Amino acid sequence: MVDTAATRALRTMDLIPYILENPGISIRELAKQFNVTEKQIESDLQLVFMCGLPGYTPYELIDLVFEDGVVSIIDPQVLDRPRRFAKSELVMITLGLQILMELNQSNQDRLNKLLALANKITKLGSSNSILFSPTGNKSPFLEIITQGISQGKRIHLTYHSLIKDQVSEREVLPHNLYFMNGNLYLSALDLSLNSDRVFKVELIKKCTLGEIASSDVIDGESSAVEVVLHVRKSHRNFIERNSSIITATEEMSDHFGVHIQMSNLEWLKRSILSNAPGIKVVSPTILVGEVRQLATSLLASYQAVKAI
Amino acid sequence: MSDQKTERLINLTLALLATKRYLTKNEIFRVVAGYSGSPETMERMFERDKDELRSMGIEIEVKGLDPLFEDDQGYLIKSESFQLQGNEFSKEELLYLTMAANLWHDSALQNDSKAALLKIQSLSGPIVSDEINTPAIRDNQSSQILSIAFNAVERQQRLTFQYKERIREVEPFGLYTRDGFWYLVAQEDLSVKSFKLLRIEGSLTTVGKPGEFKRPADFDLAAFIAQSKNEQASVAHLHVRKEQAFALRSKHATVEIDDEWDLMEVEYNFEQEIIETVLWHGLNVVVVKPESLRNQILSKIKELSNG
Numbered sequence: 001m002v003d004t005a006a007t008r009a010l011r012t013m014d015l016i017p018y019i020l021e022n023p024g025i026s027i028r029e030l031a032k033q034f035n036v037t038e039k040q041i042e043s044d045l046q047l048v049f050m051c052g053l054p055g056y057t058p059y060e061l062i063d064l065v066f067e068d069g070v071v072s073i074i075d076p077q078v079l080d081r082p083r084r085f086a087k088s089e090l091v092m093i094t095l096g097l098q099i100l101m102e103l104n105q106s107n108q109d110r111l112n113k114l115l116a117l118a119n120k121i122t123k124l125g126s127s128n129s130i131l132f133s134p135t136g137n138k139s140p141f142l143e144i145i146t147q148g149i150s151q152g153k154r155i156h157l158t159y160h161s162l163i164k165d166q167v168s169e170r171e172v173l174p175h176n177l178y179f180m181n182g183n184l185y186l187s188a189l190d191l192s193l194n195s196d197r198v199f200k201v202e203l204i205k206k207c208t209l210g211e212i213a214s215s216d217v218i219d220g221e222s223s224a225v226e227v228v229l230h231v232r233k234s235h236r237n238f239i240e241r242n243s244s245i246i247t248a249t250e251e252m253s254d255h256f257g258v259h260i261q262m263s264n265l266e267w268l269k270r271s272i273l274s275n276a277p278g279i280k281v282v283s284p285t286i287l288v289g290e291v292r293q294l295a296t297s298l299l300a301s302y303q304a305v306k307a308i
Numbered sequence: 309m310s311d312q313k314t315e316r317l318i319n320l321t322l323a324l325l326a327t328k329r330y331l332t333k334n335e336i337f338r339v340v341a342g343y344s345g346s347p348e349t350m351e352r353m354f355e356r357d358k359d360e361l362r363s364m365g366i367e368i369e370v371k372g373l374d375p376l377f378e379d380d381q382g383y384l385i386k387s388e389s390f391q392l393q394g395n396e397f398s399k400e401e402l403l404y405l406t407m408a409a410n411l412w413h414d415s416a417l418q419n420d421s422k423a424a425l426l427k428i429q430s431l432s433g434p435i436v437s438d439e440i441n442t443p444a445i446r447d448n449q450s451s452q453i454l455s456i457a458f459n460a461v462e463r464q465q466r467l468t469f470q471y472k473e474r475i476r477e478v479e480p481f482g483l484y485t486r487d488g489f490w491y492l493v494a495q496e497d498l499s500v501k502s503f504k505l506l507r508i509e510g511s512l513t514t515v516g517k518p519g520e521f522k523r524p525a526d527f528d529l530a531a532f533i534a535q536s537k538n539e540q541a542s543v544a545h546l547h548v549r550k551e552q553a554f555a556l557r558s559k560h561a562t563v564e565i566d567d568e569w570d571l572m573e574v575e576y577n578f579e580q581e582i583i584e585t586v587l588w589h590g591l592n593v594v595v596v597k598p599e600s601l602r603n604q605i606l607s608k609i610k611e612l613s614n615g
Contacts, residue, residue: 005310006360009317017430033426047311051318053326054339078325081391082430086365088458089427092420095485096408099445117401129461129523133486133533160554177443178414180488184443274587277611288615295613297591299606305547305569305594307602 011036012044012051016062016079023072030071045071052077090126094118098132099179103142141207145186148174154191154210160203167205170197177201195224195263227268228282229258235278238271257282269294316342320357321366325390330371330382358383366390392431402432414444416451416490445488453505453512457483457492463518467494470509478503479521482529493532500527502536507578541575544582545597548572552592556585579604 003011011034018033019025031038045066052061063074085093097118104110122128148155157170172188175196179185184201226247231238232255239249239258248259262268265287272279272291281288323340324331333354337343343350358368367389374380397405405428412421460467461480468477478494478501485491490505505512547569548562562570576582583605586593595602 004360005313005317006364008314009321010364012314013318013321014426014430018426021430021433035422043311047315047318050315050341052322054323054341056341078322078387081394082427083390084392085424085427086420087462088455089420089424091458092412092417093405093408093424095417096411097404099411100404100408103443113400114404117404120401127462129482129529130458131482131484131529131533133484179411179443179445183488270588270590273590273609273612274584276587276608280615292613292615294590295609298609299613301591301594302602302606302609305596307599308545308596 008044010083012047013079014083015041015044016048016073016076017082019064019071020073020076020080024070026070028069085124087125087127090121090124091130094121094126095130095132097121106140141201141204142177144207144209145174145177145201148209149176151212153212155188156206156208156210157199157204158206159199160205170199171210172197172199197264224261224263225265225284227260227262227265227284227287229260229272230255230280230282231258232278235275238275238279255280273298312342316340316353317357317361320354321361321385324368324383324385325387327384330369330373330384332373332380332382336383392427394431397431399432402428411443411445414446416454419451419455453508454483454490456512456514457490457505460514461492464521464523465518466515466520467492467512468515469503469512471503471507473509476503477515479523481523481527482532484529484533486533493529500532504578541577542579542598544574544576544586544595544601546572546574546586547594547596548589549592553589556589556593583608 015030015034019030027038027041030041034041045064048062048064050061054060060077061075062077062079065072065074097114101111101114101118104114145155147153152173155172155174157172158167159170160167171191172186173191174186174188176187177184178187186199186201186204188197188199189195190197230252236256239246239256242260245260245262246258247261248257250257260268268287269291272281273294276295281291319341320336323336331339333351336354337347337350343353345353362368366385369384369386371382372380373382406425409421409424409428412418413425415421457467457480459465461483465480466477467480468475470476476496478492478496480492480494481500482493483490484493492503492505493500494503495501546556547565548556548571550568550570556572556574560572560574562572565571574582574585579601582601586595586605587608595605
């Protein structure tokens with residue numbers, strides 16, 4: 001996308017207080033943070049040399065040093081603080097604070113502070129036309145899991161698996177937590193399988209913090225297989241949701257050819273069934289047969305259980 | 309795009325921000341770098357620059373300086389409307405703001421999240437804390453549709469889109485998020501309804517100009533959401549295999565039928581969603597009622613079994 005002069009002017013003005021608080025930052029890092037090319041950052045900074053307050057003597061220009069790929073501000077003139085939050089940013093923050101309050105129901109002190117901050121943000125002009133509707137996401141183990149992630153420690157879980165429908169003991173190295181469709185999930189390396197797994201936090205029955213994981217288990221190899229699917233264009237949602245396991249996609253006339261690298265075939269079979277008939281397995285052959293068998297057995301179940 | 313124009317916009321902003329008193333156009337033309345040419349040319353340049361800065365959300369104050377001459381207006385930008393104040397947030401508050409923004413960095417709100425984080429880091433430098441590892445929200449919403457909806461709500465501009473196989477034209481009143489999904493609350497044909505953004509088929513487009521309708525002053529979004537939870541949904545009767553499908557069982561009550569099956573009633577608003585849920589449970593859940601739902605599932609799995 002090509003910048004307009006105004007977009008570029010704003011970005012350039014936003015760079016000044018950012019560099020001021022992060023002196024000696026590299027051009028590469030700035031490019032990453034502001035989501036533009038390094039060349040663009042360099043040309044924005046070149047422009048800054050020409051800008052300042054009326055008079056435009058060296059005392060009135062914005063002054064910065066820019067060498068060996070790093071940059072610092074000497075005199076920001078009036079741009080010593082960032083611009084105010086835009087309305088949509090205030091809305092995003094407000095929604096975020098509401099979720100933090102929901103996650104911290106048991107910590108009264110923090111809850112009060114979050115509430116005070118949310119009120120402050122509302123006064124700055126957040127919108128009352130956009131709301132977060134609570135879902136009741138609470139887990140007594142959130143604090144332990146967060147500690148495990150921050151400190152690189154193992155966690156011992158007692159977990160009720162939905163896919164296998166049984167309770168098991170797991171030793172995991174937690175990566176991160178995320179919300180999807182209102183549920184909270186933990187992504188972690190399962191140390192006994194030496195492969196990444198996703199756990200639904202509400203199904204964790206018990207949880208204790210263990211030792212710091214030794215580095216040799218962190219880069220574990222997993223026994224992933226390559227699966228090729230044909231996904232109809234009407235089901236492109238499946239591709240967007242699972243982009244993290246997709247290694248390649250090719251567009252055909254009425255479908256996408258999708259290559260997936262994965263070890264959890266049970267999950268994949270359920271997904272194919274629930275998206276039926278939008279996803280077709282091309283290979284491996286054994287999976288083609290298993291999906292067909294599953295569909296045939298399900299048809300038989302419907303024949304056995306009559307409609308009422 | 310010219311460097312000169314970008315430079316002029318920056319210099320104009322800085323001059324209006326630094327001044328203690330309102331600057332007239334003539335003063336601006338005389339002191340701000342970048343204005344040149346005939347008075348008419350400079351006038352046109354200034355009007356365009358002012359409009360562009362305003363369209364980017366910068367508030368430029370205008371004040372009549374001489375009651376006898378309407379043309380003699382002064383301009384300035386108030387620091388407090390343009391910039392955050394240095395002591396506006398405590399260190400701890402900045403940490404919470406960071407956590408709140410971090411929640412959204414993989415979501416449809418990721419652009420706002422990124423922009424706000426840059427501003428927070430421009431106040432405080434990098435924030436490092438164990439606490440920052442809060443969960444991230446992953447929704448399946450396209451940020452483009454969400455941002456169109458958001459702006460239409462704010463600007464009171466009509467929207468049109470296809471939904472449940474019909475073209476709609478609505479007056480958007482609000483947005484809310486529940487269970488990771490976004491809903492648009494809008495008035496269609498004199499009644500206020502919720503539309504799930506993910507179920508919008510194709511694109512979402514604005515119609516007409518901003519401000520063409522007025523959201524009723526007594527409209528209360530929170531009250532609407534509370535009441536919409538009870539809106540009429542369809543009910544599916546499911547047979548659920550004993551000791552199976554715990555995810556469903558944790559949300560819905562069951563009644564025993566025989567040694568093999570329990571009966572469960574599940575409310576739903578979207579057929580496609582209940583179909584996905586039922587099929588996810590494979591051989592362990594069978595729909596017995598309504599017949600239309602049962603037939604749709606049967607036709608889908610027939611197609612799958614034929615390969």
